[in-house]
Amino acid sequence: MSLRLSTAPHIRSHASTGRIMLNVIIALLPAACAGVYFYGVPALNVILVSCAAAVISEYVWQKLLKRPVRINDFSALLTGLILALTLPPSIPLWAAAIGSVFAIIIVKQLFGGIGDNFLNPAIAARAVLLASWPARMTTFTAATCFSGADAVASATPLAVTENYSYLQLLIGNIPGSIGETCKIAILIGFVYLVFTHTVSFRIPVFTMLSAFVFAFLFGQDPVYAVLSGGILFGAVFMATDYTTSPMAAPAQIAYAVGIGFLTMLIRSFGSYPEGVTYAVLFMNILTPLLDRYMPNKVYGHQKAKEAKKA
Amino acid sequence: MKVTFKRGVHLSYANKEPTKQLPIREFVSDSVQIIMNMHIGAPSEPCVKKGDYVKIGQKIGDAVGFLGIPVHASVSGEVTDVARIAYMMEEPVMAVTIRNDFKDEWTELNPLGSVESVDIDKIVPAIREAGICGMGGASFPTHVKLSLKPEQKCDTIIVNGAECETHLTADHRLMVENAPRIVDGLRAAMRALKVEKGVIAIEDNKPDAIEAMMRAANGRDGVSVAVLKTKYPQGGEKQLIEAITKKQVPTKKLPIDIGVIVLNVGTCAAIADAIIDGKPLISRVTTVTGCVRNPANLRLRIGTIVEDVIGACAGFSEDPGKVVFGGAMTGLCLPRLSIPMAKSTNGIVAYNEVESRSVEEGPCIRCGKCVSACPIGLNPYQIKVFADADKIEEAEKLRVMDCILCGCCSYECPSRRWLTASFKIVKQKLTLKAKAKGGNAK
Numbered sequence: 001m002s003l004r005l006s007t008a009p010h011i012r013s014h015a016s017t018g019r020i021m022l023n024v025i026i027a028l029l030p031a032a033c034a035g036v037y038f039y040g041v042p043a044l045n046v047i048l049v050s051c052a053a054a055v056i057s058e059y060v061w062q063k064l065l066k067r068p069v070r071i072n073d074f075s076a077l078l079t080g081l082i083l084a085l086t087l088p089p090s091i092p093l094w095a096a097a098i099g100s101v102f103a104i105i106i107v108k109q110l111f112g113g114i115g116d117n118f119l120n121p122a123i124a125a126r127a128v129l130l131a132s133w134p135a136r137m138t139t140f141t142a143a144t145c146f147s148g149a150d151a152v153a154s155a156t157p158l159a160v161t162e163n164y165s166y167l168q169l170l171i172g173n174i175p176g177s178i179g180e181t182c183k184i185a186i187l188i189g190f191v192y193l194v195f196t197h198t199v200s201f202r203i204p205v206f207t208m209l210s211a212f213v214f215a216f217l218f219g220q221d222p223v224y225a226v227l228s229g230g231i232l233f234g235a236v237f238m239a240t241d242y243t244t245s246p247m248a249a250p251a252q253i254a255y256a257v258g259i260g261f262l263t264m265l266i267r268s269f270g271s272y273p274e275g276v277t278y279a280v281l282f283m284n285i286l287t288p289l290l291d292r293y294m295p296n297k298v299y300g301h302q303k304a305k306e307a308k309k310a
Numbered sequence: 311m312k313v314t315f316k317r318g319v320h321l322s323y324a325n326k327e328p329t330k331q332l333p334i335r336e337f338v339s340d341s342v343q344i345i346m347n348m349h350i351g352a353p354s355e356p357c358v359k360k361g362d363y364v365k366i367g368q369k370i371g372d373a374v375g376f377l378g379i380p381v382h383a384s385v386s387g388e389v390t391d392v393a394r395i396a397y398m399m400e401e402p403v404m405a406v407t408i409r410n411d412f413k414d415e416w417t418e419l420n421p422l423g424s425v426e427s428v429d430i431d432k433i434v435p436a437i438r439e440a441g442i443c444g445m446g447g448a449s450f451p452t453h454v455k456l457s458l459k460p461e462q463k464c465d466t467i468i469v470n471g472a473e474c475e476t477h478l479t480a481d482h483r484l485m486v487e488n489a490p491r492i493v494d495g496l497r498a499a500m501r502a503l504k505v506e507k508g509v510i511a512i513e514d515n516k517p518d519a520i521e522a523m524m525r526a527a528n529g530r531d532g533v534s535v536a537v538l539k540t541k542y543p544q545g546g547e548k549q550l551i552e553a554i555t556k557k558q559v560p561t562k563k564l565p566i567d568i569g570v571i572v573l574n575v576g577t578c579a580a581i582a583d584a585i586i587d588g589k590p591l592i593s594r595v596t597t598v599t600g601c602v603r604n605p606a607n608l609r610l611r612i613g614t615i616v617e618d619v620i621g622a623c624a625g626f627s628e629d630p631g632k633v634v635f636g637g638a639m640t641g642l643c644l645p646r647l648s649i650p651m652a653k654s655t656n657g658i659v660a661y662n663e664v665e666s667r668s669v670e671e672g673p674c675i676r677c678g679k680c681v682s683a684c685p686i687g688l689n690p691y692q693i694k695v696f697a698d699a700d701k702i703e704e705a706e707k708l709r710v711m712d713c714i715l716c717g718c719c720s721y722e723c724p725s726r727r728w729l730t731a732s733f734k735i736v737k738q739k740l741t742l743k744a745k746a747k748g749g750n751a752k
Binding site for chain 2: 013297
């Protein structure tokens with residue numbers, strides 16, 4: 001009888017990369033459904049085109065470079081979905097496709113593929129689209145909810161003086177990006193992510209707390225500030241991207257506070273109405289530094305330092 | 311109040327279920343093969359020869375050096391061989407083989423009486439003579455742990471009844487069935503070192519053990535029971551100390567440097583046997599489970615061949631893929647079934663073919679699950695990069711030498727990366743390098 005030999009541990013958890021990505025996709029479904037409900041078929045088309053372009057570009061790239069094809073870990077699909085949900089429903093489909101291809105090829109694969117990109121692919125692509133076609137990216141249609149009314153273009157609630165009620169902001173039947181307006185749907189996704197241990201509560205919660213505090217300090221209505229725009233979607237689904245967020249608890253908190261602060265800084269004093277995209281990208285770039293200088297304390301080491309001081 | 315340490319992982323303990331209610335059953339085989347290096351330190355020197363007749367408890371191996379402990383016959387009968395045998399992965403080791411005559415004749419014993427009245431200077435020498443080493447897995451000679459240098463002072467002795475590993479229920483059953491003996495052993499160690507505080511630490515998934523130990527500790531000087539949260543690696547020495555004392559053992563130091571000594575429950579029971587009955591360590595409780603027909607908690611004579619142990623559990627229930635000494639998180643794979651168990655063998659677990667399949671590494675996705683799991687606070691994903699590139703100095707800078715090889719990072723990794731395995735190799739390389747330089751690894 002021949003016995004196998006291996007080093008411990010002899011058991012592994014059930015988690016796998018594919019399962020994790022699938023969990024995030026499941027968590028995004030309520031927000032996606034809400035978007036399709038509010039903005040109709042155009043929103044659905046954006047989602048489908050963006051997802052398809054992401055998966056196809058990853059497949060083609062890996063085939064061309066004769067690398068193992070990893071589209072079945074769902075990470076490309078997830079990138080496409082997140083990107084789609086941050087786009088306005090009226091975006092031309094070709095623009096959504098360009099965004100997805102850029103996210104997968106330029107931001108993800110050129111830097112080494114899954115786990116090696118230093119920016120969140122979906123947000124980087126969104127930033128590129130925002131810089132390239134600013135008008136198309138900031139024109140939003142009113143929620144029609146399949147009522148048959150013609151979609152009317154308007155601006156995001158952050159850019160207009162007209163006020164929506166807190167309830168409207170929560171439900172999300174207002175103009176905005178496909179997935180970011182329905183806060184209730186996003187919160188359902190958040191609960192699912194935390195419940196399945198896919199992400200820790202830390203980054204979303206501290207991002208929102210920080211946004212709330214800084215909105216107040218910058219003289220805004222803090223409740224309105226955290227319920228409007230993409231901050232909640234960004235905190236739950238963009239800031240928590242594994243590869244581009246810090247790992248240790250102290251660094252995660254600093255990262256989250258930074259995103260909240262930068263978002264409110266851009267909203268209050270910048271020329272863009274919304275700042276989540278750039279706030280997350282900026283903190284993505286700081287992530288290696290945070291990982292390096294704010295790690296967990298190593299057992300048995302901090303005491304030695306204190307003893308030296310004493 | 312339940313206490314614990316930072317980080318770690320929550321494991322499923324379903325695989326403790328088959329054996330946790332089973333009373334300890336005695337099993338004695340036809341022959342035993344007793345190896346001479348069951349403890350850390352110089353191997354013992356065989357003092358019997360082929361053809362000799364030995365009684366149970368008779369010394370068959372003399373202690374060598376400061377860390378040495380003697381080895382005793384675990385059955386009575388004829389010595390059929392004294393020779394080197396192939397053991398785990400190391401060089402062949404010296405072993406004494408004894409054919410059991412089942413007369414169960416004991417050698418002359420020298421009991422010292424009650425642990426509360428025995429002369430305290432006799433306790434530690436008696437522990438050494440009984441050949442006791444740590445029975446939780448590390449096999450460090452217990453008398454050395456209990457011999458303090460003049461500048462060292464111990465204020466707390468912790469008895470480790472956490473048993474946080476999967477599958478194993480040996481310590482659990484010992485606590486349920488033999489609680490007074492464990493407390494006696496703890497009291498002996500406390501008296502030997504004039505320690506006033508003894509804490510028996512048990513995870514909260516063993517309420518019957520907690521109850522039994524509380525009853526046994528009731529009325530004994532300075533002995534208390536602490537309830538730990540069930541979390542892996544709660545029974546790791548450093549984690550246990552952090553949970554109970556809120557202090558951390560400084561890196562490269564020993565628990566005694568912060569005034570703590572940790573003893574396994576099995577070790578404590580062995581100490582009590584040595585003092586009260588004068589009996590050396592000749593048997594231990596081992597959980598045999600996994601794909602065997604009748605999983606069991608067996609009291610095995612030291613040196614029982616694994617094949618015989620499996621036979622005592624009615625054989626394998628399916629073809630085994632691998633057989634492991636210890637739990638799933640830290641256990642060591644057996645190269646073959648013809649080798650004997652030793653003083654530190656707390657479990658023998660058989661995994662079926664499917665469970666034994668190797669897992670393929672995927673790319674790191676930087677999810678940080680290893681960082682959130684590491685009870686030491688290391689960055690396993692980063693160390694792995696240097697380990698794979700064979701940059702052991704860089705890995706050392708990231709404090710790989712502080713790694714306790716608990717397996718939490720590998721367990722959690724969604725890309726199934728062999729983190730712990732590569733750290734084990736790096737640690738071995740660094741230790742060898744330090745030895746070559748004549749110093750200690752950082």
